[in-house]
Amino acid sequence: MSREGEFLPIYTDKEGSAGLIAAQHVGVLGYGAQGRAHALNLRDSGVSVKIGLYASSPRIALAQKEGFEVCSVATCAQTCDLLACMLPDEIHAQVYTKEIAPFLQSGQTLLFAHGFSVYFKQIQAPEGVGVILVAPKGPGYALRENYQQGSGLFALIAMQQNNAQHNAKELALSYACAIGSGRVGILQTTFKHEACSDLFGEQAVLCGGLVHLLENAFNTLLEAGYPGELAYFECVHEIKLIADLIYHKGLARMQEHISNTAEYGGLVSGTKLVDAQSKARMQEILGRIENGDFARAFMQEAKQGYTHLRARQSALQHSPLETFGAHLRAHLFK
Ligand SMILES: NC(=O)c1ccc[n+]([C@@H]2O[C@H](COP(=O)([O-])OP(=O)(O)OC[C@H]3O[C@@H](n4cnc5c(N)ncnc54)[C@H](OP(=O)(O)O)[C@@H]3O)[C@@H](O)[C@H]2O)c1
Structure with missing residues (x-):
């Protein structure tokens, strides 16, 4: 270590x-x-x-x-x-x-x-x-x-x-x-460290954990009766502002740039969402990457014409998140 x-x-x-x-x-x-x-x-x-x-x-x-x-x-x-x-x-x-x-x-x-x-x-x-x-x-x-x-x-x-x-x-x-x-x-x-850490980062955070977190948070607000526009701004759009702060200043100094309300809310609720069980599931994900299970499943997915990937892409494209997102992005990025 x-x-x-x-x-x-x-x-x-x-x-x-x-x-x-x-x-x-x-x-x-x-x-x-x-x-x-x-x-x-x-x-x-x-x-x-x-x-x-x-x-x-x-x-x-x-x-x-x-x-x-x-x-x-x-x-x-x-x-x-x-x-x-x-x-x-x-x-x-x-x-x-x-x-x-x-x-x-x-x-x-x-x-x-x-x-x-x-x-x-x-x-x-x-x-x-x-x-x-x-x-x-x-x-x-x-x-x-x-x-x-x-x-x-x-x-x-x-x-x-x-x-x-x-x-x-x-x-x-x-x-x-x-x-x-x-x-x-x-x-x-090493080849092992690059291959496994890269796949783990994609799955646990960048393309897996984060994407599903955004989607579920957006749907929670929408299903509770909040307008989709607000749900999109709060749960998806603003990710860039936080990501930029983390990218340039790191996690600790990012906290200095957000309000006390946001910092305290993040502390009490973040640990409810991502807890010891989530960490155990991350370890399970890393284990499946290291022992080759993920690689075998991915090769099988490719052999079968990427059916799961295509279905997921289509579902996301036709989701309320994308409908509201496309509507707002058309105004934001003219
Ligand atoms: N994307 C990233 O951010 C990133 C970052 C770091 C490392 N990598 C690694 O870089 C490698 C390439 O990834 P990529 O994202 O650049 O892939 P990509 O954008 O999908 O490009 C793959 C290229 O390979 C060509 N190709 C497909 N089948 C072929 C064949 N049978 N014979 C010859 N050429 C063929 C494709 O041609 P067509 O376009 O005509 O299909 C395309 O030009 C991967 O190992 C990936 O893990 C990617």
Whole structure:
């Protein structure tokens, strides 16, 4: 367990060798949220990049318009030193088996932006092929925007195995610096810690706990007869104001910026909602992530055409929360 006062070292551009990644031919597989940002930042840092996509991808035209050579994943695997796997996590295994593994040679490197497929053993690269992680802490558009503004996004790096020629850590640091993360900070972790903490944060807080909290709070006010507009402002819209305070000042100093009434109310009611039982359920969620149950369920969901995900998206889209939200956002963000 990390102890207070024991911090991980934070690497920056000073520790990353720009020459190392600049000497590699990089194939960025996928041109979505992460792939596009990685490719553009790498190229602006002087790295030679081509894009690997499937033949009917609608993103081929965009990548070509933005000046990239686009080819198949298999061609990238045959011609590039480093393959940055910016594909949806649940298809890594099938693309790897069909289009990468048959061509892999000792000295090449596979790079991931999330540890899912490596930690949950969807992919097991042969000896002599490097396996590294460079995971920016934020979405692709922020990675690109920050880079263009002369800054970057914090990134995590991890090393599973060296390739036959290069030290995995030096390569990961060099790549992280080339996408701009060396301008702010790079933390070294493991595939397990990145994969599991990232999934846990999404499930317990960002995309699970928080979303369902907002939805239930909104519905509680609506069902008690309060106007939907008020319910939306109080339980959904204002989350940004608190999130911004936490982002810039942290939890403790956020409290200094809210009223005593809000602070006292938060204290007496927050602990009623999130109590020891909620913590026990969080531990259960973490356990299901660590033992691979979540990964297996997600792969099954993908295999069955994402039926639960599609149903949830449709229900949310047609919910009163979205109806009132869309109505208010049309006035707020004209
Ligand atoms: N999004 C984030 O905030 C974030 C942050 C950190 C790390 N990551 C990680 O980054 C990786 C990529 O995620 P993402 O959010 O960037 O995904 P994404 O936006 O869905 O983009 C995936 C890209 O892969 C392409 N693709 C799909 N199937 C393909 C195939 N068979 N062959 C070649 N290309 C294919 C897609 O093409 P089409 O568009 O034509 O379908 C798309 O360009 C994941 O490992 C994810 O966990 C994401």
